[in-house]
Amino acid sequence: xxxxxxxxxxxxxxxxxxxxxxxxxxxxxxxxxxxxxxxxxxxxxxxxxxxxxxxxxxxxxxxxxxxxxxxxxxxxxxxxxxxxxxxxxxxxxxxxxxxxxxxxxxxxxxxxxxxxxxxxxxxxxxxxxxxxxxxxxxxxxxxxxxxxxxxxxxxxxxxxxxxxxxxxxxxxxxxxxxxxxxxxxxxxxxxxxxxxxxxxxxxxxxxxxxxxxxxxxxxxxxxxxxxxxxxxxxxxxxxxxxxxxxxxxxxxxxxxxxxxxxxxxxxxxxxxxxxxxxxxxxxxxxxxxxxxxxxxxxxxxxxxxxxxxxxxxxxxxxxxxxxxxxxxxxxxxxxxxxxxxxxxxxxxxxxxxxxxxxxxxxxxxxxxxxxxxxxxxxxxxxxxxxxxxxxxxxxxxxxxxxxxxxxxxxxxxxxxxxxxxxxxxxxxxxxxxxxxxxxxxxxxxxxxxxxxxxxxxxxxxxxxxxxxxxxxxxxxxxxxxxxxxxxxxxxxxxxxxxxxxxxxxxxxxxxxxxxxxxxxxxxxxxxxxxxxxxxxxxxxxxxxxxxxxxxxxxxxxxxxxxxxxxxxxxxxxxxxxxxxxxx
Amino acid sequence: xxxxxxxxxxxxxxxxxxxxxxxxxxxxxxxxxxxxxxxxxxxxxxxxxxxxxxxxxxxxxxxxxxxxxxxxxxxxxxxxxxxxxxxxxxxxxxxxxxxxxxxxxxxxxxxxxxxxxxxxxxxxxxxxxxxxxxxxxxxxxxxxxxxxxxxxxxxxxxxxxxxxxxxxxxxxxx
Numbered sequence: 001x002x003x004x005x006x007x008x009x010x011x012x013x014x015x016x017x018x019x020x021x022x023x024x025x026x027x028x029x030x031x032x033x034x035x036x037x038x039x040x041x042x043x044x045x046x047x048x049x050x051x052x053x054x055x056x057x058x059x060x061x062x063x064x065x066x067x068x069x070x071x072x073x074x075x076x077x078x079x080x081x082x083x084x085x086x087x088x089x090x091x092x093x094x095x096x097x098x099x100x101x102x103x104x105x106x107x108x109x110x111x112x113x114x115x116x117x118x119x120x121x122x123x124x125x126x127x128x129x130x131x132x133x134x135x136x137x138x139x140x141x142x143x144x145x146x147x148x149x150x151x152x153x154x155x156x157x158x159x160x161x162x163x164x165x166x167x168x169x170x171x172x173x174x175x176x177x178x179x180x181x182x183x184x185x186x187x188x189x190x191x192x193x194x195x196x197x198x199x200x201x202x203x204x205x206x207x208x209x210x211x212x213x214x215x216x217x218x219x220x221x222x223x224x225x226x227x228x229x230x231x232x233x234x235x236x237x238x239x240x241x242x243x244x245x246x247x248x249x250x251x252x253x254x255x256x257x258x259x260x261x262x263x264x265x266x267x268x269x270x271x272x273x274x275x276x277x278x279x280x281x282x283x284x285x286x287x288x289x290x291x292x293x294x295x296x297x298x299x300x301x302x303x304x305x306x307x308x309x310x311x312x313x314x315x316x317x318x319x320x321x322x323x324x325x326x327x328x329x330x331x332x333x334x335x336x337x338x339x340x341x342x343x344x345x346x347x348x349x350x351x352x353x354x355x356x357x358x359x360x361x362x363x364x365x366x367x368x369x370x371x372x373x374x375x376x377x378x379x380x381x382x383x384x385x386x387x388x389x390x391x392x393x394x395x396x397x398x399x400x401x402x403x404x405x406x407x408x409x410x411x412x413x414x415x416x417x418x419x420x421x422x423x424x425x426x427x428x429x430x431x432x433x434x435x436x437x438x439x440x441x442x443x444x445x446x447x448x449x450x451x452x453x454x455x456x457x458x459x460x461x462x463x464x465x466x467x468x469x470x471x472x473x474x475x476x477x478x479x480x481x482x483x484x485x486x487x488x489x490x491x492x493x494x495x496x497x498x499x500x501x502x503x504x505x506x507x508x509x510x511x512x513x514x515x516x517x518x519x520x521x522x523x524x525x526x527x528x529x530x531x532x533x534x535x536x537x538x539x540x541x542x543x544x545x546x547x548x549x550x551x552x553x554x555x556x557x558x559x560x561x562x563x564x565x566x567x568x569x570x571x572x573x574x575x576x577x578x579x580x581x582x583x
Numbered sequence: 584x585x586x587x588x589x590x591x592x593x594x595x596x597x598x599x600x601x602x603x604x605x606x607x608x609x610x611x612x613x614x615x616x617x618x619x620x621x622x623x624x625x626x627x628x629x630x631x632x633x634x635x636x637x638x639x640x641x642x643x644x645x646x647x648x649x650x651x652x653x654x655x656x657x658x659x660x661x662x663x664x665x666x667x668x669x670x671x672x673x674x675x676x677x678x679x680x681x682x683x684x685x686x687x688x689x690x691x692x693x694x695x696x697x698x699x700x701x702x703x704x705x706x707x708x709x710x711x712x713x714x715x716x717x718x719x720x721x722x723x724x725x726x727x728x729x730x731x732x733x734x735x736x737x738x739x740x741x742x743x744x745x746x747x748x749x750x751x752x753x754x755x756x757x
Contacts, residue, residue: 203709203710243591244587244588244591247587247588247590247591248587248588291705291711292649292659292703292704292705293645293648293649293705293711293712294711296648296649296659297645297648301648302615305610305611306610308610309605309606309610312605313602444656444657445656446657447657447699449701451657494587494590497591498590498591498594501591501594501595502594502598505594505595505598505599506598506602509598509599509602523615523617523711524617525711528711529710529711530710533617538617539614539615539616539617540614540615541614542612542613542614543606543610543611543612544603544606544607544608544610544612546606547602547603547605547606547607547610548603548606548607550602550603550606551599551600551602551603551606554595554599555595555596555599558592558595562588562591562592566588
């Protein structure tokens with residue numbers, strides 16, 4: 001791949017995109033002629049699966065790939081920038097590997113996008129007609145930006161080696177690529193924002209102000225949430241790639257590199273995931289501000305049990321991360337000094353996990369709980385946000401401590417104030433834990449408004465201030481520290497790599513479920529309060545049914561991603577063989 | 584490491600089976616159907632009206648999303664079990680007839696917000712809740728029955744309801 005010239009690479013990208021778009025428009029035209037006319041209220045039906053499940057699977061697959069190709073460039077260019085400033089070849093290699101991954105993934109993204117582009121107008125002509133009336137110009141802008149992005153992306157990838165002496169310019173191209181990616185994200189978020197929290201239209205759906213239809217309540221918080229989640233997801237996929245390469249590596253050198261890549265990617269993923277609850281909170285605030293009922297339906301109504309499922313999934317991710325970091329202590333000379341703390345961290349994680357996944361009520365739904373009029377004496381107390389938020393911040397703090405322990409396990413501080421520094425660390429950890437627990441208990445005694453608007457932000461604020469303070473303190477304490485030994489990269493048991501895969505699979509499943517919840521929050525509306533869904537699918541399926549669809553999407557996605565990883569390896573082997581033959 | 588790729592695939596599939604299992608067997612299973620519109624017929628009895636009002640409050644009206652049945656700490660909206668009595672008190676304070684007050688609370692809720700609560704209730708005759716006139720009267724009767732005398736009836740109370748709807752429309756509420 002890398003030997004293809006820049007011009008040829010650009011032509012390849014444009015041709016691929018044009019062919020796919022042409023195929024899309026031709027299919028739309030032909031199927032529009034061949035298929036029977038839509039029903040009176042504007043629906044066609046997809047055979048066997050039904051329209052909803054078909055669009056659900058394709059849209060989520062497209063979204064997964066899109067998240068990957070929008071998220072990975074952010075840290076690819078960050079790594080390239082660092083490699084340029086620090087002249088570190090390993091960082092340049094990882095940046096290049098990331099770029100290789102997302103450039104190849106563009107094709108799969110575009111294929112899924114084309115199938116979606118054909119499916120939606122054919123199956124939901126009336127609804128899509130309405131969307132085009134309101135937001136049509138943004139769709140055409142989307143196509144223009146998409147061409148721009150593909151051109152910049154392919155240029156960025158194919159010029160990597162040619163521009164190795166012009167790193168500054170190449171990094172700037174990477175920044176431009178991210179800017180275009182951000183523009184695409186903003187455009188697509190405006191569509192979802194309009195469907196969920198519509199504005200700029202009359203009660204009958206007639207356009208009043210297009211900008212207001214774009215700039216809805218949900219637009220910016222959703223875009224921010226997606227942006228960060230894309231980085232988390234993209235880094236997770238990169239970690240999965242590293243795990244795959246680690247397990248299939250044949251040399252110690254490759255194992256060392258992919259072990260390091262897996263560790264770096266996983267830490268980027270988890271590091272960015274710390275911000276997600278905060279931005280998710282902002283998104284929630286905007287949804288509540290738009291329509292209190294929709295907010296409560298999402299948080300405590302039909303979807304209440306899916307928040308328990310979310311806790312199970314995020315708790316599992318944190319468990320995988322902690323397990324990975326604890327195993328990683330084995331490769332750090334001096335790491336054995338910290339083995340004794342692992343059991344305490346495990347107990348904290350387990351307690352936090354238990355509270356987090358405790359449901360508020362064993363009732364089937366909010367409606368049933370309201371009819372009963374009372375909650376379980378134990379579950380009722382542990383299942384509320386006061387307990388859950390506390391469990392979340394304590395679990396995250398324990399995860400951060402696992403990370404900090406790993407980072408410092410092969411070092412000994414030499415600063416004269418090391419003992420005082422350790423004492424400050426203990427005070428910070430214990431003090432913040434007591435404060436967060438105290439706020440959690442006090443949250444039971446106040447009104448929901450005070451709990452949501454005042455105490456929860458303070459609790460999360462304490463958490464962030466603590467980890468920032470610990471980060472700064474550790475950096476100061478371990479500056480010029482005595483190194484006991486360099487990390488033995490590659491000396492990791494195979495099971496550690498399954499933990500990395502576990503993180504990514506769980507996160508992908510979580511994305512599928514949260515996507516379903518965000519979409520299901522509209523209930524029986526295509527555009528909330530404006531355009532009703534009158535199709536036979538205008539109901540929310542059982543959680544079990546939704547789980548089957550989420551798993552189907554996740555397995556399909558990993559099959560495609562596995563194919564991508566495999567083809568990259570094949571290409572590399574073919575290139576190596578070609579190089580060897582030439583030599 | 585031979586067979587590594589297959590083992591990874593097994594992890595992917597195994598985790599998905601595990602999550603599906605939780606979704607199928609640990610989470611409660613019910614569907615959420617779009618609400619049905621209830622047509623209130625002329626001559627409906629008070630008991631029938633109350634029963635319909637309760638059904639609408641728990642379904643299409645979505646009242647119970649925010650209102651708990653019994654008072655609880657930190658509740659977002661007044662408890663239903665005593666709401667009728669509370670409304671009579673507030674109506675007296677504001678020199679309003681109980682009938683006018685209960686309709687105002689449903690279609691023009693921003694006009695008066697009970698102390699200790701926030702202005703968060705939407706006018707429920709409008710989209711997305713969109714209760715029709717008969718449904719609004721049934722809900723009003725059900726609420727009044729919780730701690731006070733039921734003074735609304737169908738179709739006699741239609742005029743009082745329409746007056747409150749007109750007031751809300753005049754205000755330019757969206």
